Amino acid sequence: MPVTSTIGLGEVLKKNRESLLADWSRDLAGALSRQKDLIRDSELKGQCADFLDQLIRATQSGEVANIQGPHWAGIRDLLNKISASRAVQGFTPTETATFVFSFKKPLFGRLKQEFGQDVEGLFRETWSASLLLDELGIYTTDVYQKSRENVINRQQREMMELSTPVIKLFDKVLALPLIGTLDSARTQTVMESLLKEIVASGSEIAILDITGVPTVDTVVAQHLIKTVTAARLMGAECIISGIRPQIAQTIVHLGINLSDIVTKATLADAFEIALEKTGFSVVQARPEE
Amino acid sequence: MVVTRSELLPIRAESEVVGVRQQVRACCVELKFSLVDQTKMVTAASELARNTLIHGKGGTVDLQLVENGDRKGLRLVFEDKGPGIPDIDLALKDGYTTGNGMGLGLGGSKRLVHDFEISSQVGQGTRVAITRWI
């Protein structure tokens, strides 16, 4: 029976809970059919039921304009969980947001039934329900993005740690082959690894080989100088090796001052210098008769 | 940003500067900062506490545990009612930290933290807030 225009979204939801749930989870399973093995139908239906119940609870407050408000904390928590798990399960952001957007079709169908001839009421409620679901859908996308960022950040950190090996070349001589770009985060990791190893091995000389560093501009040079200064503060000297001719040109061109650091073209040259400085030399062993 | 805990400490004497270092260290440990990050924060706090005492003629520091979304951090707000800093840009320049006596330590401290805010009025005082996030 058609109702007056004072009926709210909350009541429509409560009244039609079962049928909404049935239609929605069927539509949703259809939309996600290609990912059938990533999530079980029963789990999906459970999530729909939870969402619907939270939505009913939140709309009771009458406050539908601001989903950041306290009444919406419950539904935000639920969406946080669902979105985070979708990210981990390997769903795309669209598939994740579809969870919320696919609710529009069954909901608008019910609204049409409830409002019947009341065109203005129908438009008003449909419009505000649409805005609400849009906001909730976008919210899931934001949460999804953040989870992915966390995964990327964690992986980046792990990669950085793996990619700065400190090699003990000789008694008291360390080598650090730097490979890839040297940004400030990486420099921090490099400094920490290097200094820790200097203390652990009692090394007095560290060779920073930059053959694998693609570009050296003033920023990268500053990072190198910082590393050398830190080692020097502790009582160890650094030699920078692997300076390709183009890099040498760039350094001069940019006016970078590396004058108080020993620099060599190759790691081999740097190693010879390091041996000299620590009082060693390489002597050919007598050949066997 | 939300402040979840706040503790006000006085900075009226040298011994209290040491106390500030120890309290800041304790907060860093509680927030599980890495050792290097702890060292940076405590060192910055030491610089600014000394400024508050010597340049600002005494003041306070508010140790705040803060949260921004799911990030946690430590915020220190140093305040004094001293002579103020007439030229903040100049004070932030590095010449002031390389040992010419005055050693405002502002420029250096700025590099040790993530967020740095400073406001100062000549004749009224100075306020410096530094934050480091996990």
Add this chain to the structure above:
Amino acid sequence: MERIPILRMGDFLLVTIQVDMHDRLAMTLQEDLTRKIAETGARGVMIDISALEIVDSFIGRMMSHISSMARVLDAKTVVVGMQPAVAITLVELGLSLKGVHTALTVEKGVRYLEDAAGARGRGRTNGRHPK
């Protein structure tokens, strides 16, 4: 008044900083060291900071001053045992501790002082006799 003890090791003086120093204690150390170098004619000073977890600009300047004053009194200074976190922080702070020689360990520090003192000794015609 509390003071940081200064030990005598032959021709050298050794200071081990183990407490979180407040500024006055640092100033007192500076004065005591200068006086002791003059009194003993020491040729070298070793400052062991392996227990120091924080070195700020004040302590950094103290070490630079000690090094300068020792130099005026013809003694060499070496700072040993700086912790990695401290080195990283000092670099960020912009403190390069110019004029202060550093060594990784006490052993290396002693070797540095002996070499430096030995080199000077060879160049002297009428050297001072340490008491």
